[in-house]
Amino acid sequence: MTGAATRRSITKQQRRAIVVLSMAAVAAILLVVTAVAGGYRINLTPSEPLGLWRIAPLYRPAAIDDLVFICPPETAAMRAARARGYLRSGSCPGSVAPLIKTVIAVAGQHVEIGVSLSVDGRGVSSSSLALRDGKGRPLTPFPSSIVPPGYVFLHSAFPGSYDSRYFGPVPISGILGLAQEVFTYVP
Template sequence: MTRRGVTAALCATGSIIGALAAIGAIGGFRLNLTPSEPLGIWRIEPLHRAAIAGDLVFICPPAKPRFEEARQRGYLRRGLCAGRFAPLIKTVAALPGQRIDIGVNVEIDGEVLGSSRIRKTDGEGRAIDPYPGGTVPPGHLYLHSSFASSYDSRYFGPVPDSSLLGLARPVLTFDP
């Protein structure tokens, strides 16, 4: 193939990928490449009620310094949310008014949250500070992932429910 043919093929491939990404964004589809939930294609389904504990949701991280530091450390990816963060897929673990206590594990209203061991360091051996605990404030959600190394509310605390995009529904996923 000639240099012109290779260039044309690369341009065509780039155009197709761009078009698929645009269609996916418009249709509420997202590609999950993190181990917090199964890898693959997910869809954001509008939520026409208040979030409840157990909902698997897409949420935009707030544009705050703690999340910028998390992106610099590689915990978060760039995306279309405020602050240029990619949406997170997490499970709603606690709602406003519920008490979060942090020890070896997370406790919600005195009950240990499964798969919630608190790590003192990240995968690179860097210190990571946990959320100190407290009551989930009005208009906020406490999020969790059962993946041991997940960056979730164990470390960043409750997040505003106004950044909730909708329910996370798998379309085509692969368990590693």
């Protein structure tokens, strides 16, 4: 093979590699866009099992024990949470990712926040409050209250979870749907 022929064959190989890599990149992008449009999300937080989840339509009002995907409201508490790194980047208003939390109280129920939570006088398991976050910064619990109409109170049993214990009830208008595990694991 002459020097010119070697240069041409390398160029052909490079072109093939570029075409293959470009096609793989386009396929990966299409896969991600299709998955997101189809309601699939990857959970990388310890509040719920890590892995692939699906947002299933919720054709009824949210109820106690529903595990939901919800966009947090754009409030001062959520902006502070974002600044502290509690919320990941995502597609919800405020450029945050949806949360996966369990509904533990609905409109009209009384939530008492002390050393732990109670709803209408019944204790909530795994709900003790933390006074400081993982970096030693103070956490302020939300005051006890009655959940207002159009709102839900959210909880996660994970000890370090940032949930309604700290940011209060959230509007049901932010609920994207039920959270269904597709392929998850607990490390």
